[in-house]
Amino acid sequence: MGVTGVSDQAVGTWPGRVRAALLRSRQRCAEFGRDPVAAFRRNVEQLPFDYPPSIIISVDLAVLVVAVAAAVQRHDYFPTVLPIVAVLLTYAFGPLYAFLGVMPRPLLLGLLAMSAEALFLAQPVAGDFAPFVLVAAAGEVAAIAPKRVSVPVTLAMMLQLVAFDLIGHMPEGLPTYLVGVAFGWMAGLMLQYQRRFLYQERGYQKIRAAQAADEERRRIAREVHDVIAHSLSVTLLHLTAARHALQTDRDVDEAVEALTDAERLGRQAMADIRRTVGLLDARPGKMVPEPGVEDIEDLVGDFVRAGLDVRYECDGDLGVVSPAVGLALYRIGQESLANVVKHGHGASAAVRLAVDATEVTLTVENRLPAGLPAQRGAGMGVTGMRQRAELLGGRMTVGPFDEGWAVRAGIPLAPGRSGSSCPLLPGIVHGDSTTAREGS
Secondary structure (H helix, E strand, C coil), X not given: XXXXXXXXHHHCCHHHHHHHHHHHHHHHHHHHHHCHHHHHHHHHHCCCCCCCHHHHHXXXXXXXXXXXXXXXXXXXXXXXXXXXXXXXXXXXXXXXXXXXXXXXXXXHHHHHHHHHHHHHHCCCCCCCCCHHHHHHHHHXXXXXXXXXXXXXXHHHHHHHHHHHHHXXXXXXXXXXXXXXXXXXXXXXXXXXXXXXXXXXXXXXXXXXXXXXXXXXXXXXXXXXXXXXXXXXXXXXXXXXXXXXXXXXHCCHHHHHHHHXXXXXXXXXXXXXXXXXXXXXXXXXXXXXXXXXXXXXXXXXXHHHHCCCEXXXXXXXXXXXXXXXXXXXXXXXXXXXXXXXXXXXXXXEEEEEEEECCCEXXXXXXXXXXXXXXXXXXXXXXXXXXXXXXHHCCCEEEEEEECCXXXXXXXXXXCCCCCCCXXXXXXCCXXXXXXXXXXXX
16 A cells, blocks of 8 residues: 555556545645645745745745736726636646645746736736736746746747737836846846856865865874874884893893883874874864974984984074974974884984075985985875975975985975074084984
């Protein structure tokens, strides 16, 4: 049995379809009797035209008001029922759809409007409101039908007015009424274009949302990659130092110190990973400051304490570097030093940070030991570093030079407040070529 009480087999026959339609109409009438307002809004929302219910209701009310006004103008013709029939034809689609489920079709809508107009103009009056029924009908047809349908329907409406004018049943002002019908068609066409552009904008928003989600995933992947690469590289250096201390010198204190540093970096890496992965959570999390350009010195210090031969030089005022640029340079330096540990075993490195009036430049060079070839990387690390620089309008070059391998990133300065210049910490020398490892 179907929902209407008619078997599915019976519905396939013509009498069965009639009975099913009658049962649906009875159900619609019962729903309308129980709650007219809710039933009316539900019927309007189920229309396939995707216009807000307020617009549909407003247009229907406007057509009804015009039709009633045109009928009242013909009070001298009473008791003839032509104006009343014309009003019923003008607003026939409301009951037809609400009670019978007849979907409003453009051609049928235009035919009913022209039939109602013919009944009105059969009893002409001065200053007639009846032609405005065609104005509203032309707008409705243009709003729901393609131009190949709405244009002929609108021309037919205009020809109808001209025909009644020729037989003397039109009041004065035919050109005004014709222009009004044309403007009604234009208003409906504008509504249709607006709806079409709305669909396009919704599609563009979905595309932009997908692109933003992809970019956010790539950003989080870069962050996790950089944090893990740096932490594991330095941790492995500390573990190597601890193993050498125990195997060669039997120096337990030095081994414990190296393991303590490894544990500290491991805990820091876990905290960074939790913070980065926490960006995927919709819930608000604890705000933790991102590393900046001032933290590059501490980054170099971690590698120095882990046993990497690395120098750090700084020139310029770090206070003019924005947080976004500082984070990008920190991550680039982090990944570069991690690659030194990974690809250049036993290599020495130099980190130079220079700030001038227009940009800040970070250079990381590692001079490879004799006989060790430079390894060209094309993995996620190099791609991530290049993306960081380019997203901020900068540039980055990666490749071999005479004595080893070099990474150079230049990013334009963003407006920022002035602050202190490069600080001086023990064990890392600025402005000269003293090896930072001497203090370790």
